[in-house]
Amino acid sequence: MGKLKSIKSKMLWARVFKLAFYGIGFPLLLWFLREEKVALNGGYVMGNSADIIVYFGLIAWAVVLVAQLIAHLFRSKRGRQIFATAVTLVVVLGSLVFCDLYAEKQIKDLRAADDGAYADKVATYEDTVVKYHQYAKDLEAPLQHFLDVYNIEMTSQNKSGKNTDGTEPVYDTEDDANYSPNGLYADGYIFGYKAAKKVILTYYDARAAYQKAHPGANIDEALQAALEAQENDPSSSWSQYKRTKEYQDAYGPDGTATKYYITPERLDQILGALGEVASGNAQIGTLLDMVPLIGGFISGLDIDLDAVVQALKENLNSGLTLAKLMDIVAQFTDAINEDTIWDLVAQYSFYQSPTTKPAFSFLQDKTLANYAWAKYEGMTHGGKVGSILLPTETEVDGQIQYSKVGCITLSESGSDPMSESELRNLFENYDLALRYMPKVYPLIGIRNVLVLYGALCVFGVAVSYFFARIEQKQLALLCKAAKEGGLA
Amino acid sequence: MKTFLKILLFVVSMPLMLVLVFLESKYLIDTAGSYGIFVWGGVLVAALVTVVCTLTYVITAAQAHKAKTIKKVRVGTAAMVIVSLFFTVGVWRIIDAVLPDIFENATDHTITFDMIREDYNHRADVHMNLLNTFIRENYANGTLDEMSLEEYLDEGYANQEVRDLIAQRFTSMDAGGYKTFKANGPWLDLANSSRLTIPTLVHLIINERETEAYPFYLIAERVTYKKDPETGAYYWLDDQGNRVPAKDKNGTNIYTIDDRSDDTLEMVNWTILDMQGGTMNISLEGLLSGLGDISGILGTVQSLVGNMIEGIENALAEFIARPEVAGSYIFVDLDLDKLQVNLISTTEERGVLGYQNMAWFNSNHLLLLITSLFPARNIMYVFGAVGVLCSLCIGAIRESQFRKRKGLKADGEEAPAKSEGEGNAIPVTPAPVEEKSDLTPYMRTYAEAHQVYRSHLNKDQLNK
Numbered sequence: 001m002g003k004l005k006s007i008k009s010k011m012l013w014a015r016v017f018k019l020a021f022y023g024i025g026f027p028l029l030l031w032f033l034r035e036e037k038v039a040l041n042g043g044y045v046m047g048n049s050a051d052i053i054v055y056f057g058l059i060a061w062a063v064v065l066v067a068q069l070i071a072h073l074f075r076s077k078r079g080r081q082i083f084a085t086a087v088t089l090v091v092v093l094g095s096l097v098f099c100d101l102y103a104e105k106q107i108k109d110l111r112a113a114d115d116g117a118y119a120d121k122v123a124t125y126e127d128t129v130v131k132y133h134q135y136a137k138d139l140e141a142p143l144q145h146f147l148d149v150y151n152i153e154m155t156s157q158n159k160s161g162k163n164t165d166g167t168e169p170v171y172d173t174e175d176d177a178n179y180s181p182n183g184l185y186a187d188g189y190i191f192g193y194k195a196a197k198k199v200i201l202t203y204y205d206a207r208a209a210y211q212k213a214h215p216g217a218n219i220d221e222a223l224q225a226a227l228e229a230q231e232n233d234p235s236s237s238w239s240q241y242k243r244t245k246e247y248q249d250a251y252g253p254d255g256t257a258t259k260y261y262i263t264p265e266r267l268d269q270i271l272g273a274l275g276e277v278a279s280g281n282a283q284i285g286t287l288l289d290m291v292p293l294i295g296g297f298i299s300g301l302d303i304d305l306d307a308v309v310q311a312l313k314e315n316l317n318s319g320l321t322l323a324k325l326m327d328i329v330a331q332f333t334d335a336i337n338e339d340t341i342w343d344l345v346a347q348y349s350f351y352q353s354p355t356t357k358p359a360f361s362f363l364q365d366k367t368l369a370n371y372a373w374a375k376y377e378g379m380t381h382g383g384k385v386g387s388i389l390l391p392t393e394t395e396v397d398g399q400i401q402y403s404k405v406g407c408i409t410l411s412e413s414g415s416d417p418m419s420e421s422e423l424r425n426l427f428e429n430y431d432l433a434l435r436y437m438p439k440v441y442p443l444i445g446i447r448n449v450l451v452l453y454g455a456l457c458v459f460g461v462a463v464s465y466f467f468a469r470i471e472q473k474q475l476a477l478l479c480k481a482a483k484e485g486g487l488a
Numbered sequence: 489m490k491t492f493l494k495i496l497l498f499v500v501s502m503p504l505m506l507v508l509v510f511l512e513s514k515y516l517i518d519t520a521g522s523y524g525i526f527v528w529g530g531v532l533v534a535a536l537v538t539v540v541c542t543l544t545y546v547i548t549a550a551q552a553h554k555a556k557t558i559k560k561v562r563v564g565t566a567a568m569v570i571v572s573l574f575f576t577v578g579v580w581r582i583i584d585a586v587l588p589d590i591f592e593n594a595t596d597h598t599i600t601f602d603m604i605r606e607d608y609n610h611r612a613d614v615h616m617n618l619l620n621t622f623i624r625e626n627y628a629n630g631t632l633d634e635m636s637l638e639e640y641l642d643e644g645y646a647n648q649e650v651r652d653l654i655a656q657r658f659t660s661m662d663a664g665g666y667k668t669f670k671a672n673g674p675w676l677d678l679a680n681s682s683r684l685t686i687p688t689l690v691h692l693i694i695n696e697r698e699t700e701a702y703p704f705y706l707i708a709e710r711v712t713y714k715k716d717p718e719t720g721a722y723y724w725l726d727d728q729g730n731r732v733p734a735k736d737k738n739g740t741n742i743y744t745i746d747d748r749s750d751d752t753l754e755m756v757n758w759t760i761l762d763m764q765g766g767t768m769n770i771s772l773e774g775l776l777s778g779l780g781d782i783s784g785i786l787g788t789v790q791s792l793v794g795n796m797i798e799g800i801e802n803a804l805a806e807f808i809a810r811p812e813v814a815g816s817y818i819f820v821d822l823d824l825d826k827l828q829v830n831l832i833s834t835t836e837e838r839g840v841l842g843y844q845n846m847a848w849f850n851s852n853h854l855l856l857l858i859t860s861l862f863p864a865r866n867i868m869y870v871f872g873a874v875g876v877l878c879s880l881c882i883g884a885i886r887e888s889q890f891r892k893r894k895g896l897k898a899d900g901e902e903a904p905a906k907s908e909g910e911g912n913a914i915p916v917t918p919a920p921v922e923e924k925s926d927l928t929p930y931m932r933t934y935a936e937a938h939q940v941y942r943s944h945l946n947k948d949q950l951n952k
Contacts, residue, residue, distance in 0.1 A: 151683075260695045277803050277807040283797075351691075383685060385688075386683030409682070411684070412682075
């Protein structure tokens with residue numbers, strides 16, 4: 001019985017050590033690789049690119065397992081051990097050397113690219129292999145700040161899918177954008193990073209280009225003049241386009257776009273309804289009578305309010321229209337006219353048909369056309385969807401003041417805009433990071449894990465074979481003792 | 489004693505689980521009892537599981553009693569373990585995997601799985617509050633007028649009149665509101681995702697919508713009918729005492745109604761504010777801040793026009809309701825003290841809730857059915873383990889009874905079979921391993937050693 005116990009005990013310990021050392025081989029390596037993946041993954045730069053680290057571990061393990069199966073064909077137990085250990089060593093060391101050389105080459109090539117343009121922005125390989133975790137996370141905060149300021153997300157959204165007039169936008173994967181048939185962003189399109197960057201850079205690039213070509217000139221005034229010129233020129237491409245069926249189908253009588261904004265006819269209908277309701281309401285009548293009295297409290301008001309009220313009352317019940325209203329106003333001031341009113345109305349109620357080209361796309365000066373496009377998308381479209389990308393500039397006491405951007409809604413008042421240099425710097429850094437970090441950093445991660453734990457893995461495989469041999473030896477002893485009746 | 493123990497072990501597994509599920513569901517059942525069977529979901533599931541497990545227990549008990557080998561007893565134990573585990577943990581793992589997406593899509597993500605997983609009693613409160621609010625509003629506006637408010641509240645969803653009213657109200661808001669907005673581009677989705685900009689609001693108000701206006705049942709005026717004894721027709725008396733024939737919704741004179749209110753039909757073009765429900769407050773402070781200190785002017789305005797404000801507000805509401813503008817009422821309240829304009833929806837006036845609440849409300853019975861499953865969730869997860877343990881204990885007792893019945897020893901494996909083919913005792917003499925030529929050398933060594941070892945144990949056992 002004592003002999004049996006001794007053999008059983010040795011067999012048990014051999015089995016325990018065999019498993020323990022096998023565990024510190026690939027299972028432990030895989031766990032370290034997984035930890036590395038978790039540390040690297042996440043965020044806008046790395047995304048899930050570090051998943052490859054775990055896939056590498058699984059493939060390496062699978063290769064060694066196949067080698068172990070092949071090793072079983074060997075008669076020599078020591079030969080099996082040596083073969084399996086050698087294959088593990090080759091897999092581990094080979095991967096380490098490959099990752100090291102490839103990652104180093106990538107970093108060096110990038111630092112040398114474009115005559116060393118990125119040498120200051122991309123750390124040396126030696127520095128990177130130490131601080132790559134930090135570098136991968138460094139951009140996250142400024143990028144998140146950018147997304148928060150402009151109320152966008154990294155990838156775009158297109159609310160409800162269809163445009164207001166029922167047309168179907170087309171999604172462009174490359175641009176991450178939903179385009180309407182006229183080439184503008186879809187009605188419900190909310191910018192992703194790519195589109196926001198495109199709009200912002202187009203805006204600043206156009207301004208810079210215009211400034212270079214016309215030093216001292218104001219691009220906004222030039223744009224306004226160009227638009228007015230083509231509007232007033234009956235032979236301009238824009239004027240000709242307005243006569244086409246395509247345009248008339250949208251903006252002509254009962255056009256597809258006219259149901260979605262306040263047209264002159266509709267404004268007159270609204271004013272007519274207002275006049276009818278107001279003229280039939282005693283309190284409003286009394287209030288109108290009191291307007292001159294209240295006006296007396298406002299200093300500096302030199303309008304004959306009695307006459308205004310009288311004229312207004314006369315028109316209220318006889319189909320009030322914008323023209324009639326402006327006739328009344330014109331008697332007292334020329335500061336407000338129909339154009340003023342339409343500019344105001346258009347700010348909040350203009351619908352750009354997705355099937356017609358906008359006026360700015362007919363501008364001959366491409367710099368101005370690009371600038372107008374960026375302003376339309378960044379300000380007008382952004383203003384509709386609650387993601388204003390570009391601030392308006394106002395000069396107050398010689399100082400340029402910028403309006404708020406981002407989320408300006410009935411309950412939110414937006415954020416202060418980022419400066420042009422901040423934005424350019426952010427875009428440049430992020431785009432540069434995307435060029436190499438997701439590709440190179442996982443390899444550096446594999447390299448570092450293998451440097452630290454690769455040898456342990458090889459050792460674990462080798463020693464587990466050693467204990468397997470001891471276990472088998474004890475089994476053989478057990479068999480022999482049993483056959484000889486030594487166990488009874 | 490052992491039989492009693494077996495029954496006790498069974499009772500503390502599934503039947504106890506059923507009792508606990510019932511107790512955990514009691515609040516929901518008491519709160520939303522008017523929804524009938526729909527709030528008994530969790531209890532019904534637990535009852536079903538208990539029935540299945542009881543059947544398994546009974547069948548395996550009969551099998552164990554007739555079993556000729558201990559293997560059959562063990563198969564019965566395994567069946568009990570598997571059944572109790574699958575119908576508790578297994579079923580809930582499947583529900584946890586499948587239900588969240590289906591549920592959240594069905595509610596347009598307005599109610600998430602996590603919101604009801606643990607906080608089911610709160611959801612019951614929320615939905616019952618919706619029902620009570622709905623009943624109160626419609627009682628106040630005279631739509632529900634056949635019983636007292638308390639009786640309506642007591643009967644709740646069980647009352648047919650209330651059920652019909654909910655369905656009709658929701659259909660109206662859905663057809664004349666939500667669907668028309670959804671078919672009108674991205675504006676509603678933008679508003680619903682915290683992007684309600686001024687241009688978006690303007691689009692939501694002025695865009696022409698293909699309104700599929702749905703008759704909306706609203707009491708405009710309460711009148712008491714009287715029956716003409718000669719013709720049998722009903723009539724009511726107007727302010728001047730003139731007889732006005734009572735007419736049904738199609739304008740036909742009524743002869744066979746009881747004494748109740750007149751009904752009018754209103755075609756409703758629901759506004760975006762109705763979709764949201766409640767009141768929207770717009771502060772004028774920012775707008776007027778450019779004018780400097782205007783408190784003096786405001787004070788003067790208030791003293792001069794204070795008593796006219798209501799008339800002006802009514803005029804504004806009339807103006808907004810004109811087809812040229814929004815086509816439906818939005819009530820305006822000018823609050824000069826707080827310097828804000830309050831835009832008030834018609835929801836309360838018309839006895840509806842905001843669209844989201846109405847959508848929930850219309851499917852309240854289904855929502856409550858799903859919600860009622862959750863009191864059972866944690867209990868069933870826990871009783872999966874309890875069931876396994878109890879099944880194993882019951883199995884052990886059955887084995888012990890089997891051995892006693894067969895006169896076998898209790899320890900280790902069974903004693904050798906009494907006759908050939910009976911029992912599953914391990915042969916003393918090992919089969920020659922060499923015959924198994926399909927084994928690798930390594931496996932052959934293992935098999936050889938294993939057989940030797942087992943033979944030795946049997947010999948050892950027999951030698952005792």
